[in-house]
Amino acid sequence: MNLLQGTLDLLILRTLVFGRQHGQGIARWIQGVSNDELLVDHGALYPALQRLEARGWISAEWGTSDNNRKARFYSLTKLGRKQLSAEMNRWRRLAVAIGNVLGGGEVEV
Amino acid sequence: MFRRLRRQTDFSAEVQAHIALETDRLREEGLDESEAQAEALRKFGNRTTAEERFYESSRSIWLEDMGKDLRYALHALFRTPTFAITAILTLALGIGANTAIFSVAYAVLLRPLPFPDADRIVTLYERLPGGMDESLSAGDYPDYQRQAKSFELLAAYRGGPVNLSGRNRPERVPGAVVTPNFFSVFGVQPELGRTLTPQEDPPGGVLVAVLGDSLWKRRYGGDPNIIGKSILVNGEQRIVVGIMPPQFQFPEKTEIWESSRFRVPDHPLRPMLDESTNRGTHYFDILGRLRRGVTVQQAQTETTLIAGRLKKLYGDDEESDRTHVVNLHDDLVGETRSPVLILLVSVGLLLLIACANVANIMLARGATRHKEVAIRGALGAGRWRLVRQFLVESVLLACTGGVAGILLARIALGPLQKLMPANLIPGGELTISLPVMLFTLAVAGNAGLIFGLFPAIQTAKVDVNDALKEAGRGSHGGAQATRIRSALVMAEVALAAVLLIGAGLLIGSFGRLLSAPEGFNPERVLTLQLSLAPAQYPKPEDRVRFVNGILENTRNLPGVSSSGIISRLPLLSGNSTRNVDIKGRTPPGGDIAPDYLVVSPDYFRSLGIRLLEGRTFTERDSATSATVVIVNQATAHHFWPGEDPVGKYLKIGDTKDWTPIVGVVADVRQHGLGETARPALYIPYTQDPWPFMAVVVRTSMDPASAASAVTAAVHQVDHDQPVFNVRTMDEVVSSSLSPERFRTLLLGAFAGLALALAGVGIYGLMAYSVAQRSREIGIRMALGAKPGRLRLFVIGQGLKLAGAGVLTGGLLTIPLTRFLSSVLYGVRPTDAPAFAGSFVFLILIGLLAAYIPARRATRVDPVAALRVE
Numbered sequence: 001m002n003l004l005q006g007t008l009d010l011l012i013l014r015t016l017v018f019g020r021q022h023g024q025g026i027a028r029w030i031q032g033v034s035n036d037e038l039l040v041d042h043g044a045l046y047p048a049l050q051r052l053e054a055r056g057w058i059s060a061e062w063g064t065s066d067n068n069r070k071a072r073f074y075s076l077t078k079l080g081r082k083q084l085s086a087e088m089n090r091w092r093r094l095a096v097a098i099g100n101v102l103g104g105g106e107v108e109v
Numbered sequence: 110m111f112r113r114l115r116r117q118t119d120f121s122a123e124v125q126a127h128i129a130l131e132t133d134r135l136r137e138e139g140l141d142e143s144e145a146q147a148e149a150l151r152k153f154g155n156r157t158t159a160e161e162r163f164y165e166s167s168r169s170i171w172l173e174d175m176g177k178d179l180r181y182a183l184h185a186l187f188r189t190p191t192f193a194i195t196a197i198l199t200l201a202l203g204i205g206a207n208t209a210i211f212s213v214a215y216a217v218l219l220r221p222l223p224f225p226d227a228d229r230i231v232t233l234y235e236r237l238p239g240g241m242d243e244s245l246s247a248g249d250y251p252d253y254q255r256q257a258k259s260f261e262l263l264a265a266y267r268g269g270p271v272n273l274s275g276r277n278r279p280e281r282v283p284g285a286v287v288t289p290n291f292f293s294v295f296g297v298q299p300e301l302g303r304t305l306t307p308q309e310d311p312p313g314g315v316l317v318a319v320l321g322d323s324l325w326k327r328r329y330g331g332d333p334n335i336i337g338k339s340i341l342v343n344g345e346q347r348i349v350v351g352i353m354p355p356q357f358q359f360p361e362k363t364e365i366w367e368s369s370r371f372r373v374p375d376h377p378l379r380p381m382l383d384e385s386t387n388r389g390t391h392y393f394d395i396l397g398r399l400r401r402g403v404t405v406q407q408a409q410t411e412t413t414l415i416a417g418r419l420k421k422l423y424g425d426d427e428e429s430d431r432t433h434v435v436n437l438h439d440d441l442v443g444e445t446r447s448p449v450l451i452l453l454v455s456v457g458l459l460l461l462i463a464c465a466n467v468a469n470i471m472l473a474r475g476a477t478r479h480k481e482v483a484i485r486g487a488l489g490a491g492r493w494r495l496v497r498q499f500l501v502e503s504v505l506l507a508c509t510g511g512v513a514g515i516l517l518a519r520i521a522l523g524p525l526q527k528l529m530p531a532n533l534i535p536g537g538e539l540t541i542s543l544p545v546m547l548f549t550l551a552v553a554g555n556a557g558l559i560f561g562l563f564p565a566i567q568t569a570k571v572d573v574n575d576a577l578k579e580a581g582r583g584s585h586g587g588a589q590a591t592r593i594r595s596a597l598v599m600a601e602v603a604l605a606a607v608l609l610i611g612a613g614l615l616i617g618s619f620g621r622l623l624s625a626p627e628g629f630n631p632e633r634v635l636t637l638q639l640s641l642a643p644a645q646y647p648k649p650e651d652r653v654r655f656v657n658g659i660l661e662n663t664r665n666l667p668g669v670s671s672s673g674i675i676s677r678l679p680l681l682s683g684n685s686t687r688n689v690d691i692k693g694r695t696p697p698g699g700d701i702a703p704d705y706l707v708v709s710p711d712y713f714r715s716l717g718i719r720l721l722e723g724r725t726f727t728e729r730d731s732a733t734s735a736t737v738v739i740v741n742q743a744t745a746h747h748f749w750p751g752e753d754p755v756g757k758y759l760k761i762g763d764t765k766d767w768t769p770i771v772g773v774v775a776d777v778r779q780h781g782l783g784e785t786a787r788p789a790l791y792i793p794y795t796q797d798p799w800p801f802m803a804v805v806v807r808t809s810m811d812p813a814s815a816a817s818a819v820t821a822a823v824h825q826v827d828h829d830q831p832v833f834n835v836r837t838m839d840e841v842v843s844s845s846l847s848p849e850r851f852r853t854l855l856l857g858a859f860a861g862l863a864l865a866l867a868g869v870g871i872y873g874l875m876a877y878s879v880a881q882r883s884r885e886i887g888i889r890m891a892l893g894a895k896p897g898r899l900r901l902f903v904i905g906q907g908l909k910l911a912g913a914g915v916l917t918g919g920l921l922t923i924p925l926t927r928f929l930s931s932v933l934y935g936v937r938p939t940d941a942p943a944f945a946g947s948f949v950f951l952i953l954i955g956l957l958a959a960y961i962p963a964r965r966a967t968r969v970d971p972v973a974a975l976r977v978e
Contacts, residue, residue: 022126022127022130023123023127024126024127024130024131024134025130028134041154042127042131042152042153042154043153043154043155043156044154046120046123046124046127050120065130067130067133069126069129069130069133070122070126071123071126071127071130072119072122072123072126090486
């Protein structure tokens with residue numbers, strides 16, 4: 001399943017709650033936690049990271065990975081944390097609202 | 110917003126690292142080296158695309174978003190063209206009017222004078238008791254020059270038109286006689302030749318002239334060889350020494366500057382006489398250049414000390430012991446400041462009304478866009494981003510309106526310039542210059558923010574959940590939005606009321622001016638002006654002969670019933686006064702120097718001025734007979750209250766004889782229809798033949814048609830004599846009112862526009878709410894409500910809005926009208942008819958604006974209304 005437009009940012013922010021991570025790690029994590037339901041387009045990931053960084057929601061620095069490779073690590077800023085909580089709230093309410101509209105029970109289509 | 114940009118190489122390194130990490134992972138998962146690398150690359154997709162996207166995004170998120178917002182805004186506006194066009198037109202009107210008026214205000218009040226360090230150039234006056242300014246006397250001027258340390262220099266000039274004759278046809282041009290240091294005050298260099306030097310300092314110097322660029326090009330074909338040649342000015346030789354650049358036209362569009370015969374500018378009536386030591390004559394103006402660091406106030410303090418010393422040494426009782434130093438620009442702006450500010454404020458109010466109107470339609474539109482906002486919000490658009498979207502839309506509207514407004518203003522400038530009093534602008538004409546453009550830009554941007562703010566705030570409050578739910582149920586806006594909209598419409602009506610009352614006051618005042626008793630009858634009167642050059646008419650007898658000749662010639666023209674001359678035609682600027690002595694007595698109201706006017710016997714009859722007592726002048730009042738004087742009513746009241754002045758004696762000015770009063774005439778509004786008449790003395794022209802005069806001819810036909818015959822009659826006496834300002838007296842009256850007409854027409858136009866906009870505002874709100882409530886109305890009608898009552902209900906709502914607005918406006922206006930009082934004549938700022946009239950107007954407009962939606966409401970088909978949605 002491909003990601004809904006606009007949700008990648010939210011997922012990235014969520015991933016970074018656990019601490020700093022590089023791009024490849026972020027993509028892997030999203031895929032893993034969603035039981036491989038959500039596939040992150042690696043090519044789209046970096047512009048998204050770039051965008052979040054420009055907004056001041058995440059910050060980045062070069063570091064070394066577990067297996068001793070140089071990588072750019074991202075971490076959540078204070079602003080990003082606030083943004084994340086707002087976005088999560090919104091997302092949950094939207095999910096509920098859409099759920100209500102679609103109806104809880106079986107629907108004949 | 111603009112962060113330090115990341116390098117492309119840094120990004121490439123990151124991508125490289127990603128692929129390495131992914132390859133490691135894939136190898137751990139069991140792929141061999143080459144397989145893992147291929148898979149990692151495949152999963153990353155197109156690297157170039159990623160890098161391109163990086164490149165684009167890193168340019169700045171902010172700009173990118175802005176671009177999106179703009180595109181989105183354009184799209185949104187194109188989707189609703191009626192809305193967009195209405196909003197843009199409304200704004201174009203508001204912004205255009207502001208641009209046009211600001212260009213007037215800029216030209217009149219703000220544009221700096223085109224001289225270096227112009228703020229150091231000042232005018233020096235003596236301050237008379239009662240707050241009037243008078244120029245220094247010829248005798249005092251050198252004392253100020255020597256003693257005052259505040260000025261780098263003090264120069265003197267006397268402006269006045271001159272006759273140019275010689276090789277081309279005779280021409281009358283605005284000129285000035287100046288002291289040699291005049292040009293140094295301005296620090297402006299000639300574009301050719303030189304200006305005046307101290308060698309021209311009289312007496313005995315060669316008389317020279319400096320020409321203005323326009324005169325040089327027009328009359329002398331721009332010939333550089335004119336320098337050193339002699340030309341005929343008022344029939345006398347002047348050597349041309351230099352040409353001034355086009356922007357130098359001081360004072361008032363002057364085209365020729367002459368050196369003076371004596372140490373001060375020549376006296377207009379006695380040019381051949383040395384007046385430079387006469388401490389009693391005041392006839393020229395003084396300009397000073399302040400030393401660096403000296404303030405206007407310091408200069409005034411210093412010169413006031415000098416004035417006090419001079420009065421002690423030489424002065425009589427009437428001499429002033431105070432001075433008044435004014436910045437030249439302020440002096441030129443003078444009384445035009447407050448009318449222009451009034452116009453500026455009015456047009457600002459008009460723009461606010463326009464903004465309120467646009468905000469209102471945007472709110473109505475915003476209500477229907479809730480769903481869109483909610484969806485964008487749900488998809489992750491931040492609140493600020495949504496608010497910004499609306500602001501971008503409104504600023505886009507405002508800027509489009511601004512551009513259209515500038516176009517409108519450009520169209521309006523032409524008529525505006527024609528309508529403007531000719532001497533309103535100190536040097537220069539109306540243009541949409543860079544400062545004006547910047548002003549418009551700022552106004553448009555702010556307008557966009559102001560009217561965009563309401564819908565934006567409303568948007569910020571949208572709750573995604575509720576909005577989506579509401580959208581499903583088809584309800585709109587909400588009570589709060591309606592309240593905001595009602596408040597906006599009310600504010601609009603209130604502002605319109607302010608403008609209407611202001612316009613009402615000005616119109617009332619203008620009406621009073623038009624119906625003010627002039628003291629003369631301007632109908633069927635032709636006037637023209639003449640100025641006899643001293644070289645051609647040096648002796649009083651020559652001038653008397655000339656005047657007798659033209660009077661005789663004009664009187665005998667067919668269709669002319671009488672003709673006369675006067676030294677200063679009523680309603681034209683300029684004045685001459687003389688001190689009087691009434692047998693040693695001081696009049697109860699204090700000493701006043703009455704106006705001094707030289708007239709021919711038939712002047713009173715020609716202009717229709719009534720004789721109240723005694724007799725008018727006759728042919729027997731000649732140069733050789735005993736002097737006589739006629740006074741006006743104001744003189745009689747001031748000097749002999751309750752008495753008949755005929756037969757009383759006066760000593761006028763420096764004369765030694767006692768002159769008997771032979772008659773009293775009605776007061777004439779000599780200095781403007783809005784000015785009460787000053788005391789005036791009329792002297793027979795044979796006893797003091799002035800070189801400049803106005804000829805007044807009463808006709809039995811259309812006076813304009815007599816113009817060529819009268820001009821020819823003058824030329825029969827002297828065919829080289831320039832005849833100028835040939836106008837009917839009605840035209841003289843009309844042009845004397847041009848400042849009042851200008852502001853009354855403009856404020857009236859603004860008020861009319863405001864009225865229309867307020868009407869549209871009420872209409873829009875009522876129509877919208879009727880449309881919104883069609884279901885409710887349908888239900889009511891289905892339940893048996895009478896259409897008449899429904900109609901009344903809707904109209905009542907509209908009237909409530911209008912009424913509340915009108916009351917607020919009335920209250921707002923009361924403290925504001927104070928500022929109008931300086932331009933009002935015969936009308937108090939709390940004039941009841943002006944207030945009542947504008948209330949009635951606005952209520953009527955409210956009624957009309959509510960009536961149309963009300964009628965529509967009762968035409969609702971209940972069944973259809975219930976089926977909506």
